[in-house]
Amino acid sequence: MTKWIAVSALALLGACATSVPYGPASSDSAKGYSVQPIENNRFRVAYRDNSMDVARSRALRRAAEVTLENGDEWFLVTTAYSDTGELAGGGGSSVSIGGASSSGGRSSVGLGVGIALPLGGSSGPVEHVMEIITGSGQKPDSANAYDASDVLANLSGA
Numbered sequence: 001m002t003k004w005i006a007v008s009a010l011a012l013l014g015a016c017a018t019s020v021p022y023g024p025a026s027s028d029s030a031k032g033y034s035v036q037p038i039e040n041n042r043f044r045v046a047y048r049d050n051s052m053d054v055a056r057s058r059a060l061r062r063a064a065e066v067t068l069e070n071g072d073e074w075f076l077v078t079t080a081y082s083d084t085g086e087l088a089g090g091g092g093s094s095v096s097i098g099g100a101s102s103s104g105g106r107s108s109v110g111l112g113v114g115i116a117l118p119l120g121g122s123s124g125p126v127e128h129v130m131e132i133i134t135g136s137g138q139k140p141d142s143a144n145a146y147d148a149s150d151v152l153a154n155l156s157g158a
Helices: 002-016 054-071 148-155
Strands: 032-039 041-048 074-083 092-101 107-116 124-134 145-147
Touching: 032 054, 041 054, 054 124, 054 145, 054 148, 107 145, 145 148
Parallel strands: none
Antiparallel strands: 032 041, 041 124, 074 124, 074 145, 092 107
């Protein structure tokens, strides 16, 4: 019985860590993509997943889809960042020094050392966010400019 519970717990843990099928996020904190129009040809595209590689690839895929849906041919990534969902200072080491004195005139000093180990990797979903500008005609000569049809052809399985 204990063996069955352990196997079930591992299977459940593994299911939580896997990517969900490509698609829109059902809420702000759910896995999937979201698109926010900023101007006529400017969008913020985000993808949330457990894997940063998956989140980046799927954000690019969604950017290509948005570009083609709007009748354009290419998109230019103007800004991009990844959010791991970890709090600042979530890992590493720390040192603390404290002091105290008593009413009897005695004093003491203490020193503490702490180490945080991120044993399970990221503590939750990660998100990759890009702001893009879409356009048609000659693609800008930039490493951050992408042909939407090519991206979609290469990342449609991502």
